[in-house]
Amino acid sequence: MENVIEVKQLSKSYGDLVAVKNLSLSVEPGSVFGLLGANGAGKSTTVECILGTKKPDYGSVSILDLSPIHDRKTLFENVGVQFQEAHYQEYIQVGELCEVTASLYKNPADYKNLLEQFGIADKLKASVKELSGGQKQRLFIVLALIPNPEVVVLDELTTGLDARARRDVWQILRKLKNSGLTILLTSHFMDEVEVLCDTICILKKGETVFYGTVSEAIHNSPYEKLEDAYLWYSDEEDMTHEDL
Numbered sequence: 066m067e068n069v070i071e072v073k074q075l076s077k078s079y080g081d082l083v084a085v086k087n088l089s090l091s092v093e094p095g096s097v098f099g100l101l102g103a104n105g106a107g108k109s110t111t112v113e114c115i116l117g118t119k120k121p122d123y124g125s126v127s128i129l130d131l132s133p134i135h136d137r138k139t140l141f142e143n144v145g146v147q148f149q150e151a152h153y154q155e156y157i158q159v160g161e162l163c164e165v166t167a168s169l170y171k172n173p174a175d176y177k178n179l180l181e182q183f184g185i186a187d188k189l190k191a192s193v194k195e196l197s198g199g200q201k202q203r204l205f206i207v208l209a210l211i212p213n214p215e216v217v218v219l220d221e222l223t224t225g226l227d228a229r230a231r232r233d234v235w236q237i238l239r240k241l242k243n244s245g246l247t248i249l250l251t252s253h254f255m256d257e258v259e260v261l262c263d264t265i266c267i268l269k270k271g272e273t274v275f276y277g278t279v280s281e282a283i284h285n286s287p288y289e290k291l292e293d294a295y296l297w298y299s300d301e302e303d304m305t306h307e308d309l
């Protein structure tokens with residue numbers, strides 16, 4: 066297997082709206098790939114096509130050399146997914162939810178250890194409903210890691226987390242990356258992209274406007290900071306200036 070994820074000329078429309086157009090990307094083993102873009106740029110649509118929860122109109126997707134549409138069961142065993150809005154039984158406890166999740170996999174990770182690493186071990190007996198937004202977000206990352214996956218897909222990784230928690234999450238992910246985990250993430254935070262990502266793809270209205278490393282993104286723009294370069298590529302720049 067050369068690349069963990071290989072997307073070729075992916076296109077997906079909703080009626081007349083072209084959400085993703087002719088997108089190609091490759092994610093190497095043990096690397097962190099960031100899919101970036103403004104709200105509505107097509108990130109979630111791309112992620113869903115990669116995971117097989119949406120069917121592309123054109124193009125091909127392979128993940129771990131498998132088809133997300135035809136090999137769902139094998140993929141489910143080896144791919145971790147952080148869901149943004151997951152629906153759980155209202156009063157299920159954190160520990161119960163982790164237990165149920167672990168029971169679905171052959172070689173699950175030690176979830177108590179993960180809860181510890183993510184700073185929510187004291188919430189084992191709390192119901193998911195009682196968690197703060199940031200604690201829930203951390204729990205969703207833990208749930209994505211319980212399968213002991215080869216690749217993990219993290220949608221809006223640290224949205225809702227406080228500064229300390231974000232840094233803790235980055236540190237854990239870097240450790241997991243160093244131990245061979247491949248990570249595909251979407252994020253709106255350029256500080257985190259700079260710390261974590263080896264390769265980035267910036268989408269604008271479903272089309273790739275930049276593909277390469279963070280330093281190439283900066284180098285090929287008129288700016289010196291990733292955030293400025295990102296806004297320049299994704300054209301959020303003007304809006305921000307108006308807002309100031």
Ligand SMILES: Nc1ncnc2c1ncn2[C@@H]1O[C@H](COP(=O)(O)OP(=O)(O)OP(=O)(O)O)[C@@H](O)[C@H]1O
Pocket residue numbers: 079082083084102103104105106107108109110111
């Ligand atoms: N089920 C759907 N039906 C119709 N249009 C949709 C559907 N899902 C997404 N879209 C549209 O497709 C475009 C891309 O949406 P998508 O959710 O992929 O963007 P995104 O980059 O993930 O945005 P965000 O950062 O806000 O999560 C948007 O214009 C959105 O309104």
